[in-house]
C-alpha cells in the first residue's frame with residue numbers, strides 16, 4: 380500500500396514496544412482492506428507518556444493503542460473514559476475525537492467475549508458456574524465482561540485470595556471467591572473455565588490443574604497465547620471439552636480501535652491469525 384499525504388495514522392505506545400504484535404496485526408488489515416493509512420510502533424518511555432498522548436491530535440493521529448507499562452497511567456491521562464476502562468482502571472485504546480480530545484477505552488473484555496462467540500458459539504448459554512483462575516489485570520477486564528454477559532454464577536480463585544476479593548469488591552459483583560488449593564474440585568461442575576493467570580506461558584511454570592473431573596461439555600479458554608496450545612488447553616481437549624486459545628482475544632480486542640481510526644470494521648480470519656503468528 381502506498382501512503383498519500385492524507386494517510387490515516389495510528390500506532391501503539393509501549394516501553395519497550397518491539398515485542399508488540401499490534402503493528403503486524405493492524406498492518407495486515409490495512410493491506411487487506413487497501414486503506415491509505417499506517418500503524419506504527421511508538422517507543423515511549425514512562426516519563427514521556429503524557430507528552431506523547433497530548434501530541435496525538437497535533438500530529439494528526441487518529442489515536443493509538445497503549446500497552447505495557449502504560450495502560451494504568453493512560454487511564455489517568457485521557458480526557459474521557461468508557462465504562463470498560465473505568466471497570467479495569469486501565470486504557471488500551473485511545474481515539475482522538477473530532478474536537479481533539481482523547482477518548483479512552485479498554486477493549487480486552489470485548490476481545491475476550493468476541494473470541495468465545497466466534498470460536499465456541501453458545502458458550503454463554505451453557506448451564507453451570509464460570510470458574511475464573513487468576514485475579515490480575517487481565518482478569519479484571521475478563522470478569523467485568525463475563526458478569527455483563529453470563530447469568531450463571533461466577534467463581535474466582537487466585538493464589539492471593541485477597542486480590543480476588545478486592546477485584547470482586549471493586550467491580551461490585553456477586554461472585555464467590557474460593558481458595559486456590561480448591562481449584563481442582565471447582566472444575567467438577569464448571570460450564571466455562573478461564574485461565575487468566577500467566578501460568579503456562581513460555582518461561583512460566585505450568586498451571587497445576589487436575590482436569591479429571593471436568594465435564595466434557597465444558598468450554599475452556601486460556602488468555603495465554605504463547606504457546607498457542609497451552610498444557611491446560613491440551614488437557615481440556617483430551618477430555619473432549621471445547622477449547623479456545625488466547626490469540627483470538629488479542630486479535631478481537633484490536634477491532635474497535637481499527638474501526639474508529641481507519642473507518643472499516645475488520646474481521647478476524649484464519650489468514651489474519653497466520654499473519655500475526657508469522658514469525
Ligand SMILES: NC(=O)c1ccc[n+]([C@@H]2O[C@H](COP(=O)([O-])OP(=O)(O)OC[C@H]3O[C@@H](n4cnc5c(N)ncnc54)[C@H](OP(=O)(O)O)[C@@H]3O)[C@@H](O)[C@H]2O)c1
Pocket residue numbers: 487490512513514515516517518537538539542575576577578580584602603604625626628629630632
Ligand atoms: N490473550 C490476550 O489478549 C491477553 C490479554 C491480556 C493478558 N493476557 C495474558 O494473561 C496473563 C495474565 O496477564 P495479567 O496482565 O493479568 O498479569 P498480572 O496482572 O501480573 O496477573 C498475573 C496472575 O497470574 C497469577 N500467578 C502468577 N504466577 C503464579 C504462580 N506461580 N502461581 C499461581 N498464580 C500465579 C497471579 O496471582 P497472584 O495475584 O497471586 O500473584 C495473577 O492472578 C499473561 O500471560 C498475559 O500475557 C492475554
